[in-house]
Amino acid sequence: MSHESRRDELLLYAAGALEGPERESLEAHLRSGCALCAADLSAAEAVVTELALSPTPAEPPPEVMTRLLARVAQSSGARAAPGLVRAGHLLAAGLAAVATAGIGVALVERYVAAPLRERASALEEQVRVSTGELGELGAERDELRAQLAEQDEELAALEETVASNAELLRFLRTPGLHSVALAATDRQPNATARVFWEWEDYACHLHASGLRPPAAERVYVLWLYTEDGGTIRVGTFLPDREGAADLFARLPRNVGRVVRTSVTEEAIGAGEQPSGAIQLAAAVVDPRR
Amino acid sequence: MNAGSAGTGELLPWGDRRGRQHPATSPTEADRDRALLAGIAARDASALEKLYLRHAPALFGLCLRILGDRGEAEEVLEDVFFELWERSDRFDPGRSTPLAYLTTLARSRAIDRLRRQIRRISVLDIARSPAETREPATDGETPLEAAQGGERRRLVAALLEALDEEERRVLELSFFAGLSHSEIAARLEQPLGTVKTRIRRALVRLRDRLEERVRGAELP
Numbered sequence: 001m002s003h004e005s006r007r008d009e010l011l012l013y014a015a016g017a018l019e020g021p022e023r024e025s026l027e028a029h030l031r032s033g034c035a036l037c038a039a040d041l042s043a044a045e046a047v048v049t050e051l052a053l054s055p056t057p058a059e060p061p062p063e064v065m066t067r068l069l070a071r072v073a074q075s076s077g078a079r080a081a082p083g084l085v086r087a088g089h090l091l092a093a094g095l096a097a098v099a100t101a102g103i104g105v106a107l108v109e110r111y112v113a114a115p116l117r118e119r120a121s122a123l124e125e126q127v128r129v130s131t132g133e134l135g136e137l138g139a140e141r142d143e144l145r146a147q148l149a150e151q152d153e154e155l156a157a158l159e160e161t162v163a164s165n166a167e168l169l170r171f172l173r174t175p176g177l178h179s180v181a182l183a184a185t186d187r188q189p190n191a192t193a194r195v196f197w198e199w200e201d202y203a204c205h206l207h208a209s210g211l212r213p214p215a216a217e218r219v220y221v222l223w224l225y226t227e228d229g230g231t232i233r234v235g236t237f238l239p240d241r242e243g244a245a246d247l248f249a250r251l252p253r254n255v256g257r258v259v260r261t262s263v264t265e266e267a268i269g270a271g272e273q274p275s276g277a278i279q280l281a282a283a284v285v286d287p288r289r
Numbered sequence: 290m291n292a293g294s295a296g297t298g299e300l301l302p303w304g305d306r307r308g309r310q311h312p313a314t315s316p317t318e319a320d321r322d323r324a325l326l327a328g329i330a331a332r333d334a335s336a337l338e339k340l341y342l343r344h345a346p347a348l349f350g351l352c353l354r355i356l357g358d359r360g361e362a363e364e365v366l367e368d369v370f371f372e373l374w375e376r377s378d379r380f381d382p383g384r385s386t387p388l389a390y391l392t393t394l395a396r397s398r399a400i401d402r403l404r405r406q407i408r409r410i411s412v413l414d415i416a417r418s419p420a421e422t423r424e425p426a427t428d429g430e431t432p433l434e435a436a437q438g439g440e441r442r443r444l445v446a447a448l449l450e451a452l453d454e455e456e457r458r459v460l461e462l463s464f465f466a467g468l469s470h471s472e473i474a475a476r477l478e479q480p481l482g483t484v485k486t487r488i489r490r491a492l493v494r495l496r497d498r499l500e501e502r503v504r505g506a507e508l509p
């Protein structure tokens with residue numbers, strides 16, 4: 001079977017639209033560990049996810065999350081935020097109270113005269129109005145909670161940036177700092193980059209600017225190559241909107257003499273050896289003996 | 290060897306932390322989802338809550354499209370996230386993104402429920418298309434969607450709309466109503482081979498047009 005036909009079959013398979021012997025045959029082929037098909041299956045699943053997300057989104061009512069969290073609170077091993085567990089228990093207690101009230105109303109209906117029935121329906125109206133208001137308050141609470149979560153994330157990101165900048169500053173003030181400029185390949189016509197080394201402390205820092213963004217689901221990886229033929233994956237990074245990037249990393253204490261460094265573009269989660277296109281590279285003079 | 294993880298940890302200076310790419314394709318968004326799934330695996334209910342807030346509208350839209358009934362769609366949505374909580378170990382981070390996993394789970398559970406409903410109504414009436422008679426989701430674009438890739442969703446919807454009418458029809462019956470090839474053939478009174486060809490063509494066209502758009506967007 002041609003690769004193109006196989007690629008189409010993987011698309012049908014991902015969409016749940018491959019049946020019978022064709023499906024069995026494809027599954028057997030996938031089990032054989034074909035790397036090309038595994039990659040094509042991931043791409044097919046991305047298309048199918050887009051198709052599944054094509055209907056117009058709709059906001060579910062807040063009760064769905066309340067019910068979900070109540071179930072979670074009652075399930076074993078929940079390490080929920082205390083407020084959430086409490087909300088779950090309160091909801092369970094509330095449901096029991098509502099059930100009891102229901103029985104009470106039934107008895108009143110059966111045994112009590114008309115004036116009391118009128119009073120009951122007035123109360124029901126009040127409950128209906130209050131329930132509506134409660135729903136609105138719930139929606140407002142959910143919105144505030146979402147905003148809070150977003151602000152927490154922003155704060156965490158800022159703290160991370162401050163911490164990494166402080167470390168960078170300490171590093172740049174280190175006496176005996178070495179550096180090497182990386183040459184850009186045709187893939188990065190506007191990039192400039194430099195790696196700083198602090199050999200005594202086994203630390204290195206990459207600073208780059210003018211980088212193009214990598215393709216979707218891909219990142220840049222900094223590699224070191226040692227005299228004894230070893231390859232070290234130092235870390236991954238992405239440029240910001242202006243094309244600038246920083247990567248700070250500690251090297252293993254037993255690192256051999258470094259002779260070369262490069263930056264390649266790799267798929268997220270790719271292995272410990274470079275396989276993507278080289279973006280930047282340089283020879284390194286490691287002063288250690 | 291990964292020196293970063295052995296030492297100070299890898300620094301990922303994602304440029305736009307409030308990423309504007311599609312949640313399924315943006316590394317930032319998918320990584321954030323992965324971190325939340327790790328929290329869920331560690332039994333952190335606030336991680337589940339955050340993941341729910343991020344994706345519930347998109348998944349609820351999908352469930353509504355399949356089931357056409359808000360009550361049923363709400364129950365499926367709740368079950369999907371509870372199943373994620375109970376069986377988070379089923380997600381394989383090496384195989385797909387969390388959003389792809391959640392989408393597959395939601396679609397599968399909604400279609401299971403739809404088929405049970407149909408059996409309840411009449412086994413003989415299965416040929417009637419549920420997907421065609423469903424009420425549309427009319428809530429419109431939410432702020433979350435606007436932030437997370439509404440444009441991309443509209444593009445896919447437009448590409449779907451632009452397919453040949455017959456091809457789109459069989460694709461929708463297969464994908465959103467969960468009908469088998471033979472059920473679609475019976476429903477539309479078409480030869481089985483024609484149905485298979487149309488589903489394949491529709492999906493391939495959709496994929497190719499999406500790829501064309503991506504290539505077009507990458508050009509300077």
